[in-house]
Amino acid sequence: MNKVLIFIAIVIFTVSCSTTHKYSQNNAVFSSNAPGGNLDMTKQSSDRMIITTGQVRIIVKSIDTATAQINRIVLGMQGYVQSASTYGVVVRIPADKLNTAMSDFSKLGKVSYRSLSSKDVTDSYKDNSIKLENYEKVRQRYFELLAKANNVTETVLIEKEIERLTLEIELLKGQLKRYDNQIAYTSIDIQLTQKIKPGVLAYFFVGIYKGVRWLFVR
16 A cells, blocks of 8 residues: 555656646737738748737628628638627638738728737647656556556555546647647638718718819819
8 A cells, every 4th residue: 555655656746847847938929900011920930839810800891792702712721610790700721821811801891900919839739748648658557556456445546546647638638639720720800890881862962062172172
């Protein structure tokens, strides 16, 4: 029994020492409210893991028509619509097609704002990968110890540690999977505003204004 407790203590200490090293995450944000702003996010180091998100606001003639066009653009790029509302959609597209997508979306109407932001998760990804590898190795050692347990107390104690490690492993796998998806597919929030069409009376008064202006200014 004492040997089991000592072994567990050593394993926990070893795992803790190997996973307490902290990595810093670098965040870089690039934004522009100029419709013609150059927002090239492709010049990232190939060995870094970057999560990119974008936002664009477009004034369109018809929101329904623009939404249908956005769906066609996204599907054509092997992307998908993540969510949709009355005044826009959030889409996910392959990261390597980001610039093409932003250019195509900008053609749907008048762009009033657009921005892109990037988050470097390389260090966090590596940190979690190391933790996952260590936890899996330790769990395997517990399975080997379980086969040699001498009594019920040892068995229960070891099984609890295996259960705890399994939970940690699944959480880490889930986080890495989310990172993989966020890195591979850029999220773009497209907000649509319908262009206001002046009514008949508005055109009438505009005509009067131009006529009066013509009388005084030449």
